[in-house]
Amino acid sequence: MHLEDGTKPAAYKKYTAKKIxxxxxxxxxxxxxxxxxxxxxxxxxxxxxxxxxxxxxxxxTGLFDRxxxxxxxxxxxxxxxxxxxxxxxxxxxQSILKNPLASPYTLGLSNAxxxxxxxxxxxxxxxTTGNNMADAISVDNPYLVTICAxxxxxxxxxxxxxxxxxxxxxxxxxxLAGVALNSLAVAGLAAIQYFVDETKVAAIVFWxxxxxxxxxxxxxIIIGIVVIICFIYFIxxxxxxxxxxxxxxxxxxxxxxxxxxxxxxxxxxSLISAVVVSFLGVIGFVGLVCPHIMxxxxxxxxxxxxxxxAICGALLLLISDTVARTMISPHVLPVAIITSxxxxxxxxxxxxxxx
Numbered sequence: 001m002h003l004e005d006g007t008k009p010a011a012y013k014k015y016t017a018k019k020i021x022x023x024x025x026x027x028x029x030x031x032x033x034x035x036x037x038x039x040x041x042x043x044x045x046x047x048x049x050x051x052x053x054x055x056x057x058x059x060x061t062g063l064f065d066r067x068x069x070x071x072x073x074x075x076x077x078x079x080x081x082x083x084x085x086x087x088x089x090x091x092x093x094q095s096i097l098k099n100p101l102a103s104p105y106t107l108g109l110s111n112a113x114x115x116x117x118x119x120x121x122x123x124x125x126x127x128t129t130g131n132n133m134a135d136a137i138s139v140d141n142p143y144l145v146t147i148c149a150x151x152x153x154x155x156x157x158x159x160x161x162x163x164x165x166x167x168x169x170x171x172x173x174x175x176l177a178g179v180a181l182n183s184l185a186v187a188g189l190a191a192i193q194y195f196v197d198e199t200k201v202a203a204i205v206f207w208x209x210x211x212x213x214x215x216x217x218x219x220x221i222i223i224g225i226v227v228i229i230c231f232i233y234f235i236x237x238x239x240x241x242x243x244x245x246x247x248x249x250x251x252x253x254x255x256x257x258x259x260x261x262x263x264x265x266x267x268x269x270s271l272i273s274a275v276v277v278s279f280l281g282v283i284g285f286v287g288l289v290c291p292h293i294m295x296x297x298x299x300x301x302x303x304x305x306x307x308x309x310a311i312c313g314a315l316l317l318l319i320s321d322t323v324a325r326t327m328i329s330p331h332v333l334p335v336a337i338i339t340s341x342x343x344x345x346x347x348x349x350x351x352x353x354x355x
Contacts, residue, residue: 019304022297026311037322038072042330077220078212079321080314082276083286085227087313088306089269090287092234095241096265097164099174103287104273107160108181109153113277115185116152118192118204120145149278150271156181157270210283210336212321219279226275230268238302245300283336285343286313
């Protein structure tokens with residue numbers, strides 16, 4: 001929006017400045033909370049020592065160096081990447097399907113990916129069982145497991161797209177389709193557990209609990225590459241998503257290839273969900289709650305909504321992981337338990353207070 005002399009009106013500048021201020025403020029708070037998250041846990045580290053260790057870099061032999069660089073930093077980076085990825089996947093699905101309840105979890109993509117990963121680990125022998133809870137199951141070929149998870153997640157996405165093509169498909173119908181896909185995936189997981197031995201049943205149940213602590217640097221790099229590439233795509237198409245929110249006909253009149261945008265967007269969202277689930281397990285509510293939180297704060301403009309939702313998802317999962325590590329320290333809860341406890345009340349509040 002510009003005036004005849006090329007300048008932007010003051011009201012528009014104020015409108016955008018508020019959104020940018022909220023996003024920047026959340027990003028700064030995310031950095032501060034990440035420093036706090038590094039300092040707390042079974043071994044408490046003063047903030048000044050955290051900053052000093054980060055500035056000096058890895059390679060130290062002290063206790064704080066080993067705890068920070070070998071345990072805390074990988075876990076926090078994983079939480080940031082997975083939280084941002086799931087949140088962005090959720091906001092993309094809600095726009096693509098025009099459904100405020102769409103997310104990788106509610107539409108069955110997460111459980112479908114979990115079923116695919118379980119098939120890859122157990123049926124194809126891609127996983128081995130350890131001797132303790134800390135090493136209950138290890139993935140011998142994480143790349144093939146991710147491919148299996150992606151195939152099953154994409155199958156669920158195709159079903160969702162087919163249902164979305166039906167003219168009579170309402171948001172309620174979409175959610176019912178997600179419930180059906182969730183039930184199908186759960187049934188598949190139950191069938192696998194029925195036909196394998198007790199040790200592997202325990203291993204797959206333990207694996208299904210979403211936990212960011214199980215990712216190493218190799219998994220972090222893979223998750224990071226997928227999330228960043230998909231995030232760049234969604235940012236690149238931010239204007240197209242804005243146009244599609246106004247209706248398919250309006251978007252087409254503006255030159256947007258709606259069918260291709262919907263297909264590629266669902267593939268990208270499915271890929272994020274598949275990679276995160278195959279490495280970390282099922283983590284719910286992040287992709288559902290964060291887009292609604294940010295819409296209440298900054299509105300529906302995807303120029304700011306995508307970035308804000310990514311920051312909100314990273315912050316929510318980081319807070320959940322920090323709570324999981326400190327609530328009953330030295331014992332650690334799976335982060336998926338905390339996201340459900342936090343996400344469900346927040347979402348109920350948004351339903352009650354929202355429009």
